[in-house]
Amino acid sequence: MADSFAARVVPLVVACALLAAFPFVGGKFYVDLMLTTMIFAIFALSLELLVGRTGLVSFGHAAFFGIAAYVTALLSPQSESPSVLWLLPVVLVVTALAALAIGALSLRTRGIYFIMVTLAFAQMAYFVFHDMKFAGGSDGRYLYVKPVLALGPYTLVDFDRPLTFYFATLALLVLVYALLAAIGRSRFGHALSGIKANEQRMRAAGFSTYPYKLAAFVLAGALAGVAGFLYAVKDGYVNPEILAWHQSGTVLLMLILGGIGSLRGAVVGAFLFVVLKELFQSEALFGGFAKHWQLPLGLTIIACVALMPNGIIGLPSQLRRTRVPVPHAG
Amino acid sequence: MDFAVFLVQCLNALQYGLLLFLVASGLTLIFGILGVINLAHGSFYMIGAYLAYALAPWAAQYLGGGFFTALAIGLVLSVVFGYLLEWGFISYLYQREHLQQVLMTYGLILVFEELRSILVGDDVHGVAAPAWLAGSVQLGSVMTYPVYRLFMSGVCILVGLALYAVIARTRIGMAIRAGASNREMVQSLGVDIRLLYRIVFAAGVALAVFAGMIASPVSSVYPGMGNQVLIISFVVVVIGGIGSVRGALFASLLVGLVDTFGKVLIPQTAGILVYVLMAAILLWRPEGLFRAG
Numbered sequence: 272m273a274d275s276f277a278a279r280v281v282p283l284v285v286a287c288a289l290l291a292a293f294p295f296v297g298g299k300f301y302v303d304l305m306l307t308t309m310i311f312a313i314f315a316l317s318l319e320l321l322v323g324r325t326g327l328v329s330f331g332h333a334a335f336f337g338i339a340a341y342v343t344a345l346l347s348p349q350s351e352s353p354s355v356l357w358l359l360p361v362v363l364v365v366t367a368l369a370a371l372a373i374g375a376l377s378l379r380t381r382g383i384y385f386i387m388v389t390l391a392f393a394q395m396a397y398f399v400f401h402d403m404k405f406a407g408g409s410d411g412r413y414l415y416v417k418p419v420l421a422l423g424p425y426t427l428v429d430f431d432r433p434l435t436f437y438f439a440t441l442a443l444l445v446l447v448y449a450l451l452a453a454i455g456r457s458r459f460g461h462a463l464s465g466i467k468a469n470e471q472r473m474r475a476a477g478f479s480t481y482p483y484k485l486a487a488f489v490l491a492g493a494l495a496g497v498a499g500f501l502y503a504v505k506d507g508y509v510n511p512e513i514l515a516w517h518q519s520g521t522v523l524l525m526l527i528l529g530g531i532g533s534l535r536g537a538v539v540g541a542f543l544f545v546v547l548k549e550l551f552q553s554e555a556l557f558g559g560f561a562k563h564w565q566l567p568l569g570l571t572i573i574a575c576v577a578l579m580p581n582g583i584i585g586l587p588s589q590l591r592r593t594r595v596p597v598p599h600a601g
Numbered sequence: 602m603d604f605a606v607f608l609v610q611c612l613n614a615l616q617y618g619l620l621l622f623l624v625a626s627g628l629t630l631i632f633g634i635l636g637v638i639n640l641a642h643g644s645f646y647m648i649g650a651y652l653a654y655a656l657a658p659w660a661a662q663y664l665g666g667g668f669f670t671a672l673a674i675g676l677v678l679s680v681v682f683g684y685l686l687e688w689g690f691i692s693y694l695y696q697r698e699h700l701q702q703v704l705m706t707y708g709l710i711l712v713f714e715e716l717r718s719i720l721v722g723d724d725v726h727g728v729a730a731p732a733w734l735a736g737s738v739q740l741g742s743v744m745t746y747p748v749y750r751l752f753m754s755g756v757c758i759l760v761g762l763a764l765y766a767v768i769a770r771t772r773i774g775m776a777i778r779a780g781a782s783n784r785e786m787v788q789s790l791g792v793d794i795r796l797l798y799r800i801v802f803a804a805g806v807a808l809a810v811f812a813g814m815i816a817s818p819v820s821s822v823y824p825g826m827g828n829q830v831l832i833i834s835f836v837v838v839v840i841g842g843i844g845s846v847r848g849a850l851f852a853s854l855l856v857g858l859v860d861t862f863g864k865v866l867i868p869q870t871a872g873i874l875v876y877v878l879m880a881a882i883l884l885w886r887p888e889g890l891f892r893a894g
Contacts, residue, residue: 328700376880379887383638383699383843387835388883391876394832398872516832520707527704563719569711576705577693 282535287445294437302437304545309440310501312541313447315525317494319537320451322526324460325487326467327378330386330519331393334373335492337514339366339499341400344414344509355420355428363496369396370492371485378484381470393519401511411510414503430504440501444538447494451534454490463487524572530582539583547571605741610861616750618857619757623812624830625837625849626764627805633781633844634801637694640706643831644713645806648682649675649813650822651717654726668731668818675814676807683806687799695798714824723824730818753815760811761850768846777801781844782892833860836879842889851890 290309294302314336321327342362347353373392380388400406417436420428430436454460462483465473473480503509512518521544528547529540550556551564575582581589628642656671664670690709694702729735730749737745768774776797780787788794813827820826837856841848856875863874882890 322700328698328703330703376883379883380839383632384839384887384889386638386699386703387839388879391832391836391839391879395873395876398876402869402872516828520704523700523704524707527700531700563715565711566715566719569708569715572708572711573690573705576697576701576708580697580701 283448286538287441290441291438294434299433302433304549306433306437306440306505308542308545309444310498310505311522311525311545312538313440313444313501314495314498314522315529315537315541316444316447316451316534317491317498318522319526319531319534320454320463320487320491320494322523323532323537324455324467325463325484327484327488328386328523329377329389329488329491330516330523331373331377331389331391331396332491332495332522333514333516333518334393334396335366335370335495336499336502336518336522337400337509337511338369338396339363339496340503340509340513341406341412342366343500343503344412345406347414347416347418349415352416352419352429352431355418355430358418359497359500362500363493366496366499367489367493370489374485374488374492378481378488390516390519393514393516397511397514397516400514407510409511411508414507414509417504417507436505443497443501447497448534448538451494455534459483459486527572527582528575530584533584536582536584543583603741605744608740609744609746610865612746612750612754614857614861615854616754616757616857617861618854619754619761620812620816621830621833621837621856622850622853623757623760624809625834625841625853626761626846627808628834629838629841629844629846629849630777630781630801631805632838634777634784635691635695635798636784637691638699638702638706639691639805640703640831641709641713642805642809642834643827643829644710645679645683645809645827646813646816646830647717647825647827648713649679649810650728650817650820650826651721651813652678652810653814653817654728654822655721657728668729672811672814676811679807679810680803682810683803684799686806687802691802692795692798710828713827718824725821725823727821728817747819749818753819756815757812760808764808764846773797773800833875836875838889839879840882840889842891845889845891848889848891 290305293305297305314332317335318329318332321329321332339362342365343358346358346361373389377385377388377392401409406412417430419426419430428435428439430439454463462473462478465476465478466480466483470480499513502513525540525544526537527540528543529538530536547568548564551567552561554561557564579586579589624642624646627645628639631637631639631642652675653668653671656674657668660666660670660674690705694705734749734752736748738748738751740746766774768777776787776792779790780792780794780797780801784794787797833856837849837852840855841850841852856878859878860871860875864871867874
């Protein structure tokens with residue numbers, strides 16, 4: 272037992288230490304890239320709760336990421352730094368309400384229907400921000416000042432300072448990870464796993480599964496909102512493309528790259544995706560072909576689905592299974 | 602809105618709805634029978650439009666034909682393409698989870714879009730309608746309506762009737778209907794299910810490619826044109842019910858009406874109106890309006 276606990280916790284502590292040390296050794300470009308990676312890791316973790324834990328394949332998760340980013344940009348004042356203490360909660364509440372509305376409708380369906388319906392609702396959110404004047408249409412909207420966390424006269428966290436932003440994001444990533452890990456061990460988390468394994472049986476066992484699924488959907492939406500908030504603050508700019516269905520596809524891709532069904536997989540997948548994207552977009556490697564980076568990405572996706580259905584995390588056990596034949600019973 | 606304007610909008614709605622039906626009917630059959638969620642279906646529409654653009658000059662130069670020769674060649678190519686695609690990629694997805702189907706077909710979209718970008722470029726192109734269809738007819742005193750759009754609606758109706766005849770009256774249609782309502786049963790009754798899957802997939806691809814080809818003179822040809830059609834087709838399938846061709850027809854026409862009149866009457870919300878319709882139908886009937894078959 273102690274062994275497995277160490278095996279679980281040591282890699283996490285090492286990963287945190289490496290991430291914390293990174294800004295002091297990496298160049299400016301790479302620190303910025305790592306910050307983006309961590310934001311996407313939070314986004315991927317939020318979807319993990321739905322896809323990996325509950326077995327609900329949502330193809331519209333970018334909606335919540337984008338709604339949060341837009342609410343952040345729309346609520347930020349023109350000149351004075353807003354306080355995180357009210358901005359982030361408001362953003363999360365609005366995002367959670369959107370998730371409640373979309374989830375309440377989408378969860379009336381299941382399977383293939385659910386995938387299509389979530390995609391369609393995300394597209395609807397896309398058109399809301401694309402067509403409505405208040406959000407700046409397809410040009411998007413700028414965010415002029417970054418929020419601060421201040422207590423009285425003391426500014427504790429100023430998101431305008433890159434290093435502070437980096438550590439605030441790391442802290443949020445750790446918090447989201449810990450929250451999801453705690454949920455995984457809770458009664459609620461076990462109920463969600465039960466729904467994934469066999470929803471009929473859960474109902475037969477006396478669970479009303481709909482509220483559980485809806486709670487997971489709303490929580491996942493709100494956590495995606497954390498990522499969307501950070502994204503808007505980091506770039507200082509939002510446009511409808513962050514709600515586009517490519518974004519929903521990308522975050523699903525991160526999950527399958529890393530491996531469905533584990534929190535580590537989601538984080539590793541986000542990291543792998545950013546590395547792959549940078550690799551394929553690198554003009555040093557691919558020259559003029561780099562602008563067609565989605566071609567190698569698409570081929571990678573197809574190869575991943577065909578060859579490693581359990582992701583990178585599942586690769587060692589997958590290889591072990593193919594190399595060592597299963598001993599015959601009896 | 603006077604009567605002539607109303608009539609023009611009705612014709613537009615009908616034409617848009619019928620075109621959607623060509624794409625969505627293939628999609629719903631592939632869902633219903635193969636059990637595969639095919640995100641790449643919009644790409645086939647895009648490929649069709651680009652085929653019409655690329656084949657037309659070629660057909661004119663070497664075969665002495667115009668638009669219709671290109672159409673015929675494109676149709677043959679699309680069936681072969683669908684057949685090979687099913688064999689090479691889709692057939693690996695039948696036993697897999699939905700998530701993996703989503704991702705593999707999503708990967709295919711990226712590949713198709715980039716190949717399109719490499720082969721044809723990212724510019725917007727027009728495709729010329731055949732000369733004898735290029736005119737307009739007079740509607741009322743001031744309105745005119747392009748003949749080609751009428752022709753499109755007519756062709757879509759013919760294809761729809763042919764589809765109905767095949768599904769309702771032939772042996773293979775019987776297998777398709779049975780497959781849509783109970784896949785395992787059809788398999789255990791000795792129908793060669795692999796061949797049936799391959800035929801249904803190739804037919805679905807051909808329908809979408811055909812839709813793209815005949816739409817190209819009206820919509821022009823541009824990058825990303827498939828994605829828009831894909832998502833609206835999803836809405837159509839959700840409203841109509843998975844696996845139901847009749848449902849796809851009804852829902853396509855409904856979506857065509859709502860979208861067209863929405864753009865005229867309340868232009869501010871035109872983009873989201875179709876999704877509101879879908880939400881309303883989901884509240885009322887989560888399984889769609891029609892059963893499979």
